[in-house]
Amino acid sequence: MPQSGFSSDKSIFIVGDKTQMLRQSFSLEPVPIASLISGRSLGFKMSAGILSLLIPMLIILFYYNYRVSQDLLMKNAAENARNLTLATRNRIDQIFLGAEKVTNTFAAMVAESGFDEKQMHKLHKVFIGANKEIFGTCMAFEPGVVKNRDKGFAPYYFRDDGAKLGYKDLMESYDYFTWEWYSRPKALGRPVWTEPYFDEGGGDVLMTTYSVPLLKKDSDSPAGIATADLSLDFLEEIMSSIRFFDSGYGFLVSEKGVFVTHPNKSLVMSENIADLAKKMNSKELNELSVSMDERREQLVRHTSLLNGEEGWLYHTPLKFAPWTLAVFFSHDELVADLNAASRDMVFIVVPGVILILLVVVLISGRIIAPLGKLTSAVSKIGTGDIQTELPAVRARDEIGKLTEAFGRMQQDLKRYISDIKDATIAKEKIESELRVAHEIQMSIVPRIFPPFPDIEQFSIFAALKSAKAVGGDIFDFFLIDDRHLCFSVGDVSGKGVPASLMMAITRTLLRTQASGQTEPGIITSRINDILSRDNDAMMFVTFFLGVLDIMTGELYFTNSGHNPPLLKRKGENAVWLDERHGLPLGIDGETEYLSDRMILKAEDLLVLYTDGVTEASNQAQELFNEARLLDLIESCHTNDPQKVTHKICDAVEDFEKGAEQADDITVLVLRFNSDSTASDST
């Protein structure tokens, strides 16, 4: 509550100062703080976050409130001290001024009487009798002013033991001309209050004397001094009646800085403030002394001369004389209530902060507990324990949604894993089937080259390159008897295990039916007959079968729906062997296959293949086709069956580069050497 511009200015400064301090304290060690926070629990982070904001805020608020309240209290206290001081000052001044007035009147009356001694005694008695506060009164004259009193005359009336009135002529006891109460007003030519003093003659009371110069009629030169002694007992009474807070007190200091009253009795009439300041080496007291000398009225810091307590002093000059009245009050008492209120505030705020922390910890605990369970469950799932149960969803908050999301993820994961298992099993099954198909295929084709090292009449070479899915290609060659070579290339419809089984059957049938039979038409017809029985699946085999008389070069061949072979006679262009003799095998069991006859001459080359060669496709989906095969054979500079076979395989592989081999590739090349002494040279 900024109630005055002064205090709000101050508080702004304080706030700025505070934030700077905070910034400094944070920027000093940023790394340790970051490392302190990271890795802690959510509850700790939340608590730390809230505390780091709440506590500085509370401190700033508390400090601001304390300062504003203290300023307010100070202002009030100063005002009260001022009022008290002024009231007391007026009380004292009234008494002194009253004394001045009656003394002045008395002096005027004495002067009026023409300094008649008899008259003088009478006036004395009336004066002292009428003014109870006057302890004694004296008329001290210059020598010769009063008749018959040449050395001087000083009749002194005083209260002796209260009721009785005493009298003496001071001229008889001491030389009063040099005393301050006489010499000072005389020299100054105006009334003067003396410094307080102990009246040793009169009854040991603290007194001060008001001295008024007596003037002769029609003359400026003084005739003497009229005095009134004022007992200062009443000052003690007035000053001790001052109450300010519990231990506040007032004191009086004379013109010369002497303590006239003070609760610390040892100071009264003994010490001068300036001397005391020097003795105590107190700057504060020294300043106070100067301030009093200059008759200022103000509030200053002050250390009590009674008990050393820190506090405040309001001092003001009196009117009747350059004396100073001061009221002291303790700072601790000033802020005692405020401190008590602040203590109460701490007692309210600290449990409040603890309560907030408890609530934060409780809430974060409620949040974190399921999160912790979720975390450990998800970790278990992550390590492979897919069946781990997730914690139950309690509320539709973020945690609940997260748990549900994890639940869905877990279900998906379970399904994926089972799918993958199924897929893997299926894939393994397929792969194992393909492996079986491949093994069947490879086990039935001849694999030893050269197959007939002792026979020089012909050279034969063949290659079968299986596609991944096994296309069902087959080739075979064997000697039926001493002079008849049976050779064949076929392609079973379809792929995989069924195709390879069909292949195996075909090959077995070929071997059995060719036993003792050299006519390919008859062999083919018999195989077809058997394959066609109960062939509901309509699997079929395109088949080229040739039987060569290795002595004469006479070749009989039957083509059952297979790709036409190429014939490259020595020194001639390659030609297709276009003769066809019927459907592929396995379709119509009643077909009678015939055969064609031709004569092979020395170094004639016969190239057999399957559609894996001509229908091989590249990335642009173009086919290798018959034309490329023909060109390859035409441009081939060798007639060695093995080399020709490899050339064809390499060309197809080159062509297919980048694309997957779609079908089996089979090439069989036969060269007739001669009917007599041919060699294997190319």
Add this chain to the structure above:
Amino acid sequence: MEISRQEKDGVIVMAIKGRLDASSATEAEKELNSLCSNDARLLLDLSGLEYISSAGLRVLLVVAKQIRHCGGKLCLCALTDSVMEVFNISGFSSIFNIAPDIDEAVEMLKG
């Protein structure tokens, strides 16, 4: 491979487009076999057939056999050059009724 079906003058016309090879043979066989009923007249429009493998040829054989069992009729039409060549090489052209276009094929099946 895509197979679409329509009817024309009581003849079921199935158009086969794309490649009929080992990977699509099973689907085609299932699709075409479901059509076999008594006196079914089936026309296979092969104008959109780009390639046929031996597995594809086998499917045609199976269909032809089924149709024959049911006493129905089967006809192929509008074969592309490359497919026609396969039919020629394998000798299949001799065991299938092959017409140059749909209209002629429909006539053939009705008669």
